[in-house]
Amino acid sequence: MIQSVERALSLLDYLAEHPESKHSLTEMTEFLGIDKSSVFRLLSTLMNRGLVRQDEGRKTYQLGFGIYTLAAALRTQTKITEIVSPFLRRIAVETNENAHLAVRSGMSAVFVDRERASKTISANTNIGDSEELHCTAVGKCLISELDEKSLRILFEDAPMSRYTDNTITDIDSLVAEMAKVRELGYAVDAEEYERNVVCLAAPIINFEGVVEAAIGISGPKDRMEAQMDAFIRTIREAGLELSETLGARRSRPSL
Amino acid sequence: MIQSVERALSLLDYLAEHPESKHSLTEMTEFLGIDKSSVFRLLSTLMNRGLVRQDEGRKTYQLGFGIYTLAAALRTQTKITEIVSPFLRRIAVETNENAHLAVRSGMSAVFVDRERASKTISANTNIGDSEELHCTAVGKCLISELDEKSLRILFEDAPMSRYTDNTITDIDSLVAEMAKVRELGYAVDAEEYERNVVCLAAPIINFEGVVEAAIGISGPKDRMEAQMDAFIRTIREAGLELSETLGARRSRPSL
DNA sequence: CAATGACGTTGTATAAAAAGCAATATGAAG
DNA sequence: CTTCATATTGCTTTTTATACAACGTCATTG
Missing domain, CATH: 1.10.10.10 (Winged helix-like DNA-binding domain superfamily/Winged helix DNA-binding domain)
Structure with missing residues (x-):
């Protein structure tokens, strides 16, 4: 103007x-x-x-x-929840499943925001809850940028608990899984933490190229699998758009 | 205008x-x-x-x-060396000792820039050289923000070599030393790596509150000690000014 | 070494855009 | 529903930003 x-x-x-x-x-x-x-x-x-x-x-x-x-x-003025909240609302409405936002805290993925889908019965996560990194979609996103050595150090004295038949419990599989997450741009938890629950999540990357948070949805296996492709697109695009908002770029600085 | x-x-x-x-x-x-x-x-x-x-x-x-x-x-366009170079030149002239800039790379402090003092005989560091973190002033600065647990993990399978009688070789002393560095805003290497060589360094903190590099000077013990107070002031102020240039602040973001 | 040319910098008249005023719209509070 | 506070828009006037031209400055080249 x-x-x-x-x-x-x-x-x-x-x-x-x-x-x-x-x-x-x-x-x-x-x-x-x-x-x-x-x-x-x-x-x-x-x-x-x-x-x-x-x-x-x-x-x-x-x-x-x-x-x-x-x-x-x-940076000091902005809480990430403020930025992500509208996305959570939109995704919860679009998918009719619970949507949530998590950040990493030590060995946990901590949920800092959440939006329930109206028609969902189960409300498995609440703000403040924490889950393990190796068996959840948001958790995988939050450690997806770590290289093999860092992953090994991270899980050295923190055993990966088994929750279901699908839970990844050995470090080699986890390293491979992280490569897959990086390649695809999203993570899946296919009944790896809880029977009959499937989760999808995408990383939110800030302007330094660092994963700052993860946005995800979860729901019962049948409903999730029925619309898997659409949900993946939704959650990936949300992650990408949020990353762009935070100034994420392709290249990294030198020196 | x-x-x-x-x-x-x-x-x-x-x-x-x-x-x-x-x-x-x-x-x-x-x-x-x-x-x-x-x-x-x-x-x-x-x-x-x-x-x-x-x-x-x-x-x-x-x-x-x-x-x-x-x-x-x-961030992608700026090399930290460009910002720091003029400071190195000024410091080298002011103090008549070698000035250098280091960033951390894994378990090493890597020298990415250096300015020799005209009247200095010894030229101990060159660009690209790397030194250990526990026994050098720049190295201490680069890990000064780490908490006790992180320090312990970092040095878990990397023993602290002893170079002189003053070298810190146990993790407890190092943890205490880091607290001191944080409190004072600068680090000293008092003949901890090489006999008769004393170094001073200050951290360069970016706008996220993260130590991105360290700026330091080094010289023979007698010359360094003779002007210790002035040198400390010089190096601390350089660190603070550079940190300000990079947008450093006091407070940290929430969530 | 002078001449040429490219680019950056400054002075100034004029045209254009931003400022201010006033009117209108919107929304909150009582 | 009215009132008040604040946001938004229309329009005239004045200010300011613009373009043009002149001047500096530096590098290149014959």
Whole structure:
């Protein structure tokens, strides 16, 4: 609505989307399609506020560290539950199954939010409950990024309890399972914790590329299996959208 | 320089600096001291670009997740060495001792940058070198945030080698030493790795409150001890300033 | 080494956009 | 239902951002 502000923000976006990290004034002038002097003053303003910085010889521009100050503030102000709640509601309605949000705490997946489906009889999880990592869909998501060595260390003095015939109880199988989760982008708990209960979950990845939480649904085996493909799509897309909201990207920083 | 952009950025700063996370339009109007309609349009523009968001009933404003997108981009684009290099040069000149920057890689502190002091004879560290965590000042900084349990796990199957009489080789002493580092804000290696060599280092903390790197100086015992207090101040201040640059704060996010 | 050219920076008249005012809408409280 | 507070929109005026042009600055090249 306010032109100069929009242009300034376009410059920030441009700098963010072009990682070459060396951008001249003329280059950005061409991008915006307006006069050099205007771009110069826009960049100067952004520089004064620390959102843009110049290299050594004041020749090229890139994003400035003021961004970090804002990000740090946003981080302290935002509870992940606030972001995820509407998703939980939508998923619970769409799937007619219970939806939940979990974060990792030590060796547990702790449920920090939950939305019941109207027609569901069973209400197996409550906020604050914790479950084990090796036998639940959200749990698997929360440790899915760990490499083999880390997994072995993690479960070294924490035996994987068996709950059903399907429970994964040896570390080799778990390592393989984690690779599968990473590849597919979601995790399944096929009656591995409780008979007749199937869960699906997807990781929520933040802007550092770290799994910060997991979003999942669970329900009785027959209902879950009947709509498996649709549910998988729903939960994967929710995970991806939430990850994008938190600024997740493909690449990782160097050094 | 460009008024409307400056005002828009002031609004972002205001939202960042007031963590109550619920801010009405009139409140921000009073802050900027300009007309409501202008503030409204500024906020609308920022909202369109995702840098500001509104709560449920479109009543209050707070920082938006577009910030994360920018922060993620900045993170991928920025090498920490670029930020720290000028500090290393300044410190090397000021102290006349070698200055270096290290990050953690597994059980090692890896040196990723270094600046030699002109009058120094010994050049003990080179870029790419790695040292152990328990017996060096930078190493101590890099693990200073770990709690007792994590430290014990970390050193479980990695014995702490003894290099001198001063080397810390038992986990209890190391745990105590880490508490000291956290309290003081810097770490000392008093001939713990090499005879006659004393090192000082300070952690560099990013906007998540995580130790991302450590900056340090080292030199022969007599020279170091002669100016200990001044050197400590120099290295601590460098660490604090760099941490601030990376957006470090006091508080940590909840949930 | 001078000349040329590319790019960044600054001054200024003018056109355009943002500010302010006032009117209207929305929603909460009594 | 009325009242009040706050958000939103329309419109005129003034301010400000823009474009143009002139000037610096630096690097390249004949």
